[in-house]
Amino acid sequence: MKVQNIGDDITLIDLFDLGLENRTGAYVLHEKELTIIETSASPSVPYLLKGLESLGIDPKDVKNIIVTHIHLDHSGGVGLFLEHCPKAKVFVHPRGKRHLQDPSRLIASAKTVYGEEQFQKLFDPILPVPEDQLVVKEDLETLQVGDDRVLTFYHTPGHANHHFCIHDSKSNGIFTGDTIGVFYSMLLDSDLEFYLPSTSPNQFDPDKMLESCERIEALNVSKIFFGHFGMSEHPEEVYKQLKYWLDIFVDQGKAVVKEHGSLPFEEKSKLLSDRLYSTLQDYLKKKHISEDHQVHEYLKIDMGICAQGIIDYLQKAENR
Structure with missing residues (x-):
């Protein structure tokens, strides 16, 4: 179990996606409206639950679950996690809502790519999210989660058309999912910052990725919170x-x-x-x-x- 306080009332929980540490994380915003950003795939949900337990958090108190996009390593476990969070709403990009409500196409696609055996190991189960617990966030819409914490949603295609990033007013940071790449934070022990684009199929578009990057740059954020994995306090190095x-x-x-x-x-x-x-x-x-x-x-x-x-x-x- 790896749980890290990264400041500004944010905790990073390692979800051990694919059984690997420092691979995929969930962010906990400790506010009146307790908020979780990212769940990873269903095999990661036990790590998320154990992380919350170590923080003294009852999942029943979770109010908001946000997924940056519907790729399974970010949202595949949201339906399973939601079973432990009966009061929570799930926030998703407009293009992702129907796939969380009815994940049959996500399941079929994953089985085609990975095969039945690997699908069972990596992703199963993928559970639907009830429509009355789904909330779409349009571009520039906001969500107040604490007295001094407002989240603003920015639609940011390039990695996927169903992707948004979330600016956090309290930290002046942004949760970027995969829009501006992957942070190989395990190299920090070797004094190397290393960031790479994430160009997975089937909606990758380099021009849109650059446009989304420029949009994030214009916000002058102080921190970037990556889906994979961890926080960078050097945004200009990320963009470069x-x-x-x-x-x-x-x-x-x-x-x-x-x-x-x-x-x-x-x-x-x-x-x-x-x-x-x-x-x-x-x-x-x-x-x-x-x-x-x-x-x-x-x-x-x-x-x-x-x-x-x-x-x-x-x-x-x-x-x-």
Whole structure:
């Protein structure tokens, strides 16, 4: 169990997504309207419940559950968690509401990608959220959760069209889900800040991602709270690295499509995944990060997913 007080009456609970620490987190806002941001997938819910227990919080007191988007590593467990939070409302992007209310398409899609056995291990069960507990938040709408804490919702496509970010007035921070990437916070022990874009399928769009990044930049936030994983107090470094690596990711995708355009999607994705990971290996080696550092396990997983999103985007662009 990993629970961390990160200031401004916010606690980060490690949800051990995929059985990995520092992978996916839930944020607890300790206010009159007790608020949880992100739940991860259902296998992570026991970690969330244990984290709340360690904080002396009864789930029955949770008033608000917010999911930044409906990818299963962020919202797959919300229906299961809600069974423990009968008074709570679930806040979601307008494009995500119907999928939380009826997750059948999410389930079918996950089973197609992962197969029945892996689906059971990684995501099961995915439970529907009752309509009367679902609340849509439109762009720029707000939610008052405490006397001096207002949350403002910003629609931020790029990673997914059903994504919003949440600005927090108390910390002047923003909960960004996957919009401006992944924070490999385990590298801080090696004195390295490392941020990469998250380009998973099937709604990745680099232009929209940059527009969303610029929108966040314009807010002049002091902190960024990542879905994966933890808090950064250096927003300008986040924006710089996102833009730098996004160009590289897309350019390498274009090179793979140009060189191997006739290959099936899966093979092109594998070639791109290998190329991206090799590029990151070289970069980290120059930063004196050993080949056996745990970050490499995370990068292999993430580049496999990122490559699929980039190839999917490029193939759709060809057909437009």
